[in-house]
Amino acid sequence: MTSTLKVLMVTPELAPFASVGGLGDAVGSLTKALGQNGLDVRVVMPLYGFMSPDEDWVAKEGPMIVNLAGEAFCRVWETGYPGSENVKIYCLEYNKYFQRHEIYTGPWGSHGDNNERFAFLSRAALDLCHFIKWYPDIMHCHDWTTGLVPVFLNTTERETALKNTASVVTIHNLQHQGIFEKGILDFAGLHQTEFRSDSLESLGCVNFLKGGLYHANKITTVSPQYAQEIRTAEFGCGLDPVLNFRGADLIGVLNGIDTQGWNPETDPYLPANYSTRDFSGKAACKEALQRRFGLEVDPHIPIFCAIARLYWQKGIDLLADIIPGLLSEMKIQVLVLGSGEHHIEWYLSDLCNRYPGKVGVYIGYDKALSHLMEAGSDFFVMPSRFEPCGLNQMYSMRYGTVPVARSTGGLVNTIDQYNESDGSGTGFRFEEASCHGLYYSIGWACSTYYDRPQHFLKMRKTCMEKDFSWKTSALHYNDIYNWAISAKRPL
Numbered sequence: 459m460t461s462t463l464k465v466l467m468v469t470p471e472l473a474p475f476a477s478v479g480g481l482g483d484a485v486g487s488l489t490k491a492l493g494q495n496g497l498d499v500r501v502v503m504p505l506y507g508f509m510s511p512d513e514d515w516v517a518k519e520g521p522m523i524v525n526l527a528g529e530a531f532c533r534v535w536e537t538g539y540p541g542s543e544n545v546k547i548y549c550l551e552y553n554k555y556f557q558r559h560e561i562y563t564g565p566w567g568s569h570g571d572n573n574e575r576f577a578f579l580s581r582a583a584l585d586l587c588h589f590i591k592w593y594p595d596i597m598h599c600h601d602w603t604t605g606l607v608p609v610f611l612n613t614t615e616r617e618t619a620l621k622n623t624a625s626v627v628t629i630h631n632l633q634h635q636g637i638f639e640k641g642i643l644d645f646a647g648l649h650q651t652e653f654r655s656d657s658l659e660s661l662g663c664v665n666f667l668k669g670g671l672y673h674a675n676k677i678t679t680v681s682p683q684y685a686q687e688i689r690t691a692e693f694g695c696g697l698d699p700v701l702n703f704r705g706a707d708l709i710g711v712l713n714g715i716d717t718q719g720w721n722p723e724t725d726p727y728l729p730a731n732y733s734t735r736d737f738s739g740k741a742a743c744k745e746a747l748q749r750r751f752g753l754e755v756d757p758h759i760p761i762f763c764a765i766a767r768l769y770w771q772k773g774i775d776l777l778a779d780i781i782p783g784l785l786s787e788m789k790i791q792v793l794v795l796g797s798g799e800h801h802i803e804w805y806l807s808d809l810c811n812r813y814p815g816k817v818g819v820y821i822g823y824d825k826a827l828s829h830l831m832e833a834g835s836d837f838f839v840m841p842s843r844f845e846p847c848g849l850n851q852m853y854s855m856r857y858g859t860v861p862v863a864r865s866t867g868g869l870v871n872t873i874d875q876y877n878e879s880d881g882s883g884t885g886f887r888f889e890e891a892s893c894h895g896l897y898y899s900i901g902w903a904c905s906t907y908y909d910r911p912q913h914f915l916k917m918r919k920t921c922m923e924k925d926f927s928w929k930t931s932a933l934h935y936n937d938i939y940n941w942a943i944s945a946k947r948p949l
């Protein structure tokens with residue numbers, strides 16, 4: 459391929475505009491990296507109720523027709539990507555579906571019309587290309603919400619100007635698949651013949667992600683380890699047979715991170731900056747963090763922190779369960795930031811009240827505080843039951859905060875196990891998703907901190923020297939795009 463590759467990202471989230479978890483961050487930083495590599499990369503996403511176009515945004519002329527069974531009209535806004543102005547972003551304004559403050563779930567659980575909302579997003583992504591007469595080489599779809607795009611490309615778009623456009627689906631989290639009643643096919647304007655087990659049908663329902671996995675030219679997921687795990691019954695969430703069937707087209711590419719936004723040398727959220735040459739700023743961050751949470755201010759007590767959505771996947775319940783035991787045996791402090799399942803929120807808040815000065819909890823999300831926690835802590839705890847990639851362990855390593863993590867998914871690919879004989883490695887990993895496994899690893903980290911301080915300092919430095927930028931992975935995506943194109947348009 460000599461001409462500039464044209465890529466349209468289709469996504470429900472894009473940081474900094476709209477982001478619930480890691481997906482928005484990952485798509486945002488990949489998009490930026492591809493733009494810097496000279497690709498013509500654009501993004502299409504909904505305009506949610508919490509986003510408001512400012513004066514730099516341009517409304518495209520005329521409403522765009524969205525070709526669902528019943529025609530719909532939507533307004534298209536165009537804007538640039540902060541810091542990467544050559545990347546165009548198209549936001550779809552359609553108030554009936556997107557004028558809300560939550561992306562996937564409202565106060566009473568999942569939005570009941572998510573089937574229509576995300577069929578709309580997928581259909582509108584294709585209609586956008588016709589509307590602006592820009593036909594990408596690749597449509598790169600992210601998770602179940604965009605799973606219908608490859609299905610449309612292989613069916614309704616076979617004779618249109620999009621007939622040469624190839625598709626790549628990236629799985630950020632296989633647990634969410636978009637399973638709905640059959641009627642959504644009619645709504646989407648898809649033919650009933652797609653209701654079959656090697657397309658959209660699954661156990662009598664329509665499964666958006668499954669359709670995407672069957673129809674995409676290439677499938678990626680966000681770490682090599684997770685690419686293997688999802689082919690097993692334990693991690694496959696029922697789609698392991700499909701992923702094995704498509705095994706030759708399934709590739710794991712490790713996510714990078716936004717190394718500008720997460721840089722301890724320049725981070726504006728920190729009271730002091732630091733680098734491997736001078737750690738004094740990190741000590742200042744630790745003191746600020748201890749004060750902020752009302753912990754005992756003592757530079758010698760190690761802080762273990764966790765930042766996560768408080769859901770089963772993340773295993774924070776395992777940490778909550780062992781906090782009393784840890785505090786009775788070890789001189790440590792524990793901090794948690796996040797929100798999610800109410801029983802975990804409640805239990806953590808209760809621990810915070812029971813152990814003043816030792817445990818700090820912030821229920822919710824606070825960007826500045828999350829940066830301070832990554833910088834001021836000594837260890838970062840990630841007891842995930844599964845973790846497709848995980849970004850926080852990379853943020854923490856970049857900030858010299860050593861991870862204690864379960865050996866799963868991207869955590870295996872990013873954290874090298876500590877070796878007690880020479881102090882090499884970048885973290886403490888454990889195998890079993892259990893309180894016991896986590897307890898043992900925190901104990902190991904704690905004894906390393908107190909008894910082998912030279913090893914701890916060496917690990918801290920090794921962590922900070924790791925390259926987690928998108929450089930290599932963005933090049934890998936470039937190859938995958940070319941493979942997808944040759945799969946779609948064989949010579």
Ligand code: GLC
Nearest residue numbers: 479480481484630846847848
């Ligand atoms: C999802 C996964 C997480 C991954 C992120 C970005 O949130 O749970 O592991 O890092 O997507 O790909």
